[in-house]
Amino acid sequence: MxxxxxxxxxxxxxxxxxxxxxxxxxxxxxxxxxxxxxxxxxxxxxxxxxxxxxxxxxxxxxxxxxxxxxxxxxxxxxxxxxxxxxxxxxxxERRLDAVVYRAKWVATVFAARQFVNHGHVTVNGVSVNIPSYRVKEGDVIEIRAKSKQLAVVLEAINLAERNVPDYIEVDNSKLTATYVRTPSLADVxxxxxxxxxxxxxxxxxx
Structure with a gap:
């Protein structure tokens, strides 16, 4: 462990x-x-x-x-x-690591922090390695090309234990996520x- x-x-x-x-x-x-x-x-x-x-x-x-x-x-x-x-x-919920977790690209929020920290994610085409980075409505988050076949990503996408909330739109064919809106407590x-x-x-x- x-x-x-x-x-x-x-x-x-x-x-x-x-x-x-x-x-x-x-x-x-x-x-x-x-x-x-x-x-x-x-x-x-x-x-x-x-x-x-x-x-x-x-x-x-x-x-x-x-x-x-x-x-x-x-x-x-x-x-x-x-x-x-x-x-x-x-x-x-606007934290970048939270968005990566919500998009189901990793299994846990701890893994999301590490994933961002290791430079696997871009925001609007620019590499961001700060887990606390605040995304804005309309921002497009994407897994970098060299990271899209990582086992941790492929496994997490298929996890059945949770769903992607409706304030984030995910395209798993491209591994992109759009932060649509800031949620209320009831939405999370x-x-x-x-x-x-x-x-x-x-x-x-x-």
């Missing part, structure tokens, strides 16, 4: 939920937290604990973002007109309930 895979499974168990909906999640075998006392950690959470858990879950879903990264995205969401929680989700196919409103409350109080 790689270090990254191990970290991913720890996130699932720490949250007590299969946050990516993957069949290999350890939560499919045992629905309790890690460690020798995991089965006893079922106490009622305080308001602070509930808000913190909502933040950790959303951060974890997008590849276990650091607090600094996540706080920067939240600050941008707060400055944008409209509902801060909805803006937060929209900005997270999270396997578990995400509560960005609780994250807004968390940052308002802390």
């Amino acid at each position: 790689t270090k990254r895979t191990s970290a991913k499974h720890k996130i699932d168990r720490r949250m007590g939920e299969n946050i990516w909906g993957r069949p290999k999640s350890p939560l499919n075998r045992r629905e309790y937290g890690p460690g020798q006392h995991g089965q006893r950690r079922k106490g009622k959470l305080s308001d602070f604990g509930t808000q913190l858990r909502a933040k950790q879950k959303l951060k974890g879903y997008y590849g276990d973002l650091t607090e600094k990264q996540f706080r920067r995205i939240y600050s941008d969401a707060e400055r944008t007109k409209g509902d801060t929680g909805e803006n937060l989700v929209g900005l997270l 196919p999270y396997p578990v309930i995400m509560e960005p409103n609780l994250i807004v409350e968390f940052y308002a109080k802390n």
